Amino acid sequence: MLVTVRLFARLREIAGAAEVEVEVPLGATVEDAWAALSARHSALAAYATSISCAVNEDYARMTVRLQEGDEVAFLPPVSGG
Amino acid sequence: MPQRLRVSPTRFRVSDDPIDQAEVAASIAASGSGAVVTFVGLVRDYNAGRQVLFLDYEAFAPLAVKSFDRIAGEATEKWPSAALAIHHRTGRVGIGEASIAIAAVSPHRADAFAASRYAIERIKQISPIWKHEHFEGGEVWIEGATADPGDEAARRAALERACW
Numbered sequence: 001m002l003v004t005v006r007l008f009a010r011l012r013e014i015a016g017a018a019e020v021e022v023e024v025p026l027g028a029t030v031e032d033a034w035a036a037l038s039a040r041h042s043a044l045a046a047y048a049t050s051i052s053c054a055v056n057e058d059y060a061r062m063t064v065r066l067q068e069g070d071e072v073a074f075l076p077p078v079s080g081g
Numbered sequence: 082m083p084q085r086l087r088v089s090p091t092r093f094r095v096s097d098d099p100i101d102q103a104e105v106a107a108s109i110a111a112s113g114s115g116a117v118v119t120f121v122g123l124v125r126d127y128n129a130g131r132q133v134l135f136l137d138y139e140a141f142a143p144l145a146v147k148s149f150d151r152i153a154g155e156a157t158e159k160w161p162s163a164a165l166a167i168h169h170r171t172g173r174v175g176i177g178e179a180s181i182a183i184a185a186v187s188p189h190r191a192d193a194f195a196a197s198r199y200a201i202e203r204i205k206q207i208s209p210i211w212k213h214e215h216f217e218g219g220e221v222w223i224e225g226a227t228a229d230p231g232d233e234a235a236r237r238a239a240l241e242r243a244c245w
Binding site: 006008009010012013050051052054057058059073075076077078079080081 | 122138139140141143144145147169180181201204205206207208209210211212213222223224225226227228229230231
């Protein structure tokens with residue numbers, strides 16, 4: 001199934017896009033979508049332990065199961081203010 | 082004469098528009114407010130040994146607005162009489178310009194001060210907003226905290242800072 005992945009800040013620069021489609025198996029988790037994306041862009045691996053995520057514009061855990069068409073956002077460490 | 086509609090200013094906003102701190106405070110003003118504390122964060126010209134030229138802020142705006150609402154709810158749990166409004170700017174922000182304004186209102190000053198301090202600490206912990214610092218000789222993404230609103234230790238740390 002296809003999910004939409006949104007990327008911000010340094011993650012967006014590494015992937016060269018703010019939004020990408022990622023193919024994941026049925027029953028895949030956010031973690032699986034991250035793994036699929038990291039396989040395309042090896043420099044993302046440096047963020048494996050510091051990212052957090054959102055699904056459909058709400059904070060989520062990496063263990064959440066995705067549905068077809070979900071929008072996943074990966075958030076590098078934040079620095080607002 | 083047609084009746085004029087009163088449009089309340091937005092309490093929580095993420096936008097490229099310059100910040101109007103009076104508007105932020107006005108969005109939560111109430112007749113019972115004995116105290117308004119407004120915190121305004123400005124872009125500094127110097128950071129970590131670098132001469133800063135400007136900052137470019139990026140945000141995941143819909144979630145950032147939700148995070149402000151969530152933080153305001155957390156603050157109200159702790160200080161039930163306090164209410165918050167938060168505006169954050171995105172895009173290019175020059176030296177001396179405001180990147181954020183937080184207004185806290187309460188019948189009493191102690192709660193307003195504490196709630197505003199709590200809000201800025203929490204925003205730095207969980208709001209999906211990023212600073213891209215452009216300095217003399219280069220640029221760098223500033224990376225602070227892993228955004229996890231469920232991290233109770235982080236929330237306690239923000240409360241402790243607010244209550245000093």
